[in-house]
Amino acid sequence: MAFQPAAVEGGHDPRVHLSEKEEHDAYIPSNMLLPDGTMPNIETYMYFAKIQRDREALSAKNDAEGGNWISRTFKRSQESDHHSVVSAPDPDEKRGAASTEEGGGSLVTPGEYRAASGALRTATWGSVFYLITTDILGPYSTPWAFQQVGYGPGVACFFVFGIMAAYSGFLLWWMFLKLDSDRYPIRSFGDLGQRIYGRWFRHVCNILQSLQLVFNVGLIILGNGQGLSQMAKFKLCFSVCNVVWTLAGMILGQIRTLQKFGSIANLAIWMNIITLILTMASVANSAPNYTAIPFDGPVQTYAIYIQPFQAQLNGIMQIVFSYGGAMIFVEFMAEMRRPMDFWKAMAYSQLFIFVVYMFFGLFVYTYQGQYVVNPANQGISGYALQTATNAISLTAGLIAAALYGNIGVKVIYNNILVEMFGFPELTATRGKYYFSIAIIAYWSVAFAIGSAVPQFSNISSLVAAVCIFQFTYTFPPFMILGYCMQVDATKGDREFDINNPHAHRVDTWKQPSRWIRAFFTKNAYFNVWNFLLALACLSCAILSGYSAIKTIVTAFQTSASTAFGCKSPLDNSG
Numbered sequence: 001m002a003f004q005p006a007a008v009e010g011g012h013d014p015r016v017h018l019s020e021k022e023e024h025d026a027y028i029p030s031n032m033l034l035p036d037g038t039m040p041n042i043e044t045y046m047y048f049a050k051i052q053r054d055r056e057a058l059s060a061k062n063d064a065e066g067g068n069w070i071s072r073t074f075k076r077s078q079e080s081d082h083h084s085v086v087s088a089p090d091p092d093e094k095r096g097a098a099s100t101e102e103g104g105g106s107l108v109t110p111g112e113y114r115a116a117s118g119a120l121r122t123a124t125w126g127s128v129f130y131l132i133t134t135d136i137l138g139p140y141s142t143p144w145a146f147q148q149v150g151y152g153p154g155v156a157c158f159f160v161f162g163i164m165a166a167y168s169g170f171l172l173w174w175m176f177l178k179l180d181s182d183r184y185p186i187r188s189f190g191d192l193g194q195r196i197y198g199r200w201f202r203h204v205c206n207i208l209q210s211l212q213l214v215f216n217v218g219l220i221i222l223g224n225g226q227g228l229s230q231m232a233k234f235k236l237c238f239s240v241c242n243v244v245w246t247l248a249g250m251i252l253g254q255i256r257t258l259q260k261f262g263s264i265a266n267l268a269i270w271m272n273i274i275t276l277i278l279t280m281a282s283v284a285n286s287a288p289n290y291t292a293i294p295f296d297g298p299v300q301t302y303a304i305y306i307q308p309f310q311a312q313l314n315g316i317m318q319i320v321f322s323y324g325g326a327m328i329f330v331e332f333m334a335e336m337r338r339p340m341d342f343w344k345a346m347a348y349s350q351l352f353i354f355v356v357y358m359f360f361g362l363f364v365y366t367y368q369g370q371y372v373v374n375p376a377n378q379g380i381s382g383y384a385l386q387t388a389t390n391a392i393s394l395t396a397g398l399i400a401a402a403l404y405g406n407i408g409v410k411v412i413y414n415n416i417l418v419e420m421f422g423f424p425e426l427t428a429t430r431g432k433y434y435f436s437i438a439i440i441a442y443w444s445v446a447f448a449i450g451s452a453v454p455q456f457s458n459i460s461s462l463v464a465a466v467c468i469f470q471f472t473y474t475f476p477p478f479m480i481l482g483y484c485m486q487v488d489a490t491k492g493d494r495e496f497d498i499n500n501p502h503a504h505r506v507d508t509w510k511q512p513s514r515w516i517r518a519f520f521t522k523n524a525y526f527n528v529w530n531f532l533l534a535l536a537c538l539s540c541a542i543l544s545g546y547s548a549i550k551t552i553v554t555a556f557q558t559s560a561s562t563a564f565g566c567k568s569p570l571d572n573s574g
Contacts, residue, residue: 148315
């Protein structure tokens, strides 16, 4: 486990030459190096992060002196997008300030880079709260989770997972504040991981994050396809239903910034709440949807539902799905004007999820028992109300899918297309065109996933085990372990000098002395706790992933639904 990053990654000069045409596209380099061409160490990141947080605190103080709290919380800043103040002088400022070189190309100075980076930070904690709770998969899956395990285990897991999700969210927030700055901005979960463990961990995060997001979009296409097939009374080919939502997502996905999504995310929350209320009203006053679930007999509920262990794990993974927002917490903080306020959005959203989701799950399970459908509103038996809830939830689902797709494309675009293949960044004119094309390709892949495996519950369980569990429960304690060890190890070094950021260290990670300082500190018990927690979560995720795969294989052997078929998974009428 090597904490210290490689001396030079990629060997790129931090000054980027622009052609005369690209000069107007404001191309921004994604990776700024130190003056000697080496990667910054964690002390450098923390130095500039401290400057950044002090500047944001001063801005918050100035804002508090004027305006009302509503406009400050839920609306975009009225300042110019280029509100950023240039931070403390950097040692390479003069070196990057030359305006021309042979060939007439212009240079992007570190100061200009910081200004462009800061201009992207416009979202408030209120808009981020809307974005976190814009979730179409979590609430509608909870009744099925209780159906798989019963009242007791369901409530216990919901409570424990909620507490641990909040803990992980606070860890991510704390590390972001300590390592992010306009000078060295953190744009994704992978960026944060790289600053602690190096490029290998960044690649792991980016791969899992890309998988989760594209599978989430595929799940929403599948769920919306099921809803449309119900609305059409199963007379429209199921694959065509999926195509409809894929095309709609390609259009809505052209929105590029999260701030613009914040406005429609507010609408999506209320649409979800309306659907939840209508679903509860319906299940309390009508019979279950017997067409969707091939069971016989009266409704039955259990305090503890005894069934094969792998089926119970699949049900518990639906609860994990409810707390799956940690995967994009870093992206939200990266676009916030004041990331220090993120804890408010995270705390309120987690409380909202815990109270609303669990109450909804318990209510629907009480009235429908073994006949619960996933997603829950599609278990309504009356066609009129079923159609109404489908129409509302499908729209909200499309908004959520567009949000997932937006971030998913950004992760792939910035970390693969820009870094590896030299594509222009999203702020450039040509980058905007490539983004539009990438959205179309992304939704096409999501369509293939949703249509190839038409098993909503089993696929969502697999995604929760392989991807969501890592970002919400495994990675945060593993990352804070590495961060604390590095910080503790620096306590034996000489005084840090930003003009010579590598000279203060007295030893390296190849020497036992640095490991001893990292381990045997006042944080030793905290480090052991996080190590054991990460190990336990990883073990649970592996077991749950295996169970989900076994269930998918079994379902294909026994179910009438087939890949890319015309028969809806909800049509069990024969």
